[in-house]
Amino acid sequence: DTTRFRADLEQNGITRCCGSVIYSAMNNQPLEAYEQLIPKLNDQALLCREKMKGFYIPGIHVHPAFVDLSCRELQRCHEQGVKLIGELVPYMMKWPEYTCSGFIEIMEYARELDMVVNMHPTTPADMFALCEAVPKLKIVWAHLNGYNAFEEHLKMLKRYENVYFDISAHGLDRDAILRYTIDQVGYERLLFGTDYPGIGPAADI
Secondary structure: HHHHHHHHHHOOOOOOOOEOOHHHHHHOOOOHHHHHHHHHHHHHHHHHHHHOOOOOEEEEEEOOOHOOOOOHHHHHHOOOOOOEEEEHHHOHOOOOOOOOOOHHHHHHHHOOOEEEEEOOOOHHHHHHHHHHHHHOOEEEEEEOHHHHHHHHHHHHHHHHEEEEEEOOOOOOOOEEEEEEHHHHEEEEEEEOOOOOOOOOOOOOO
């Protein structure tokens, strides 16, 4: 619950957090179920913001199978002060890649609204293609060192000034990876993250 959530993070010195509402029951539902689930998840994020005043910054969900719904959700939540999309985790919601046409359209609208999108990595080719397809979209990829793709992630940081990475979960599990990345690209586009509650909040401190 929100009390335990906040207490766990504050115990580790975290004074503010962000992200979307994710839970195991939403994983691999029939595709049509997400048309109803997306607004409910976003409502839960808005409710959590109210319960944890000043501590939690809500991130919202979209889905490329439901472009009109997703764009309406962006507009609805943006009007309520939401500026963050995600973390989005495609494999949980039965969509394979970010470069499908529906997602590109949604991201173009997100760029118009000047929103930030936080996304779980897919393949480097897919990630690079999205960066090319929607220039100037503010992208935060999760898991800097995740999925044996650190070198490709570093190339992304070097090539695109609008790309950021967080260090959550697989962020620092190789010796000196953070120091090496800072030496290559600076620190300004590296963000602290925990991947909580999947990873304990102390894991990346």
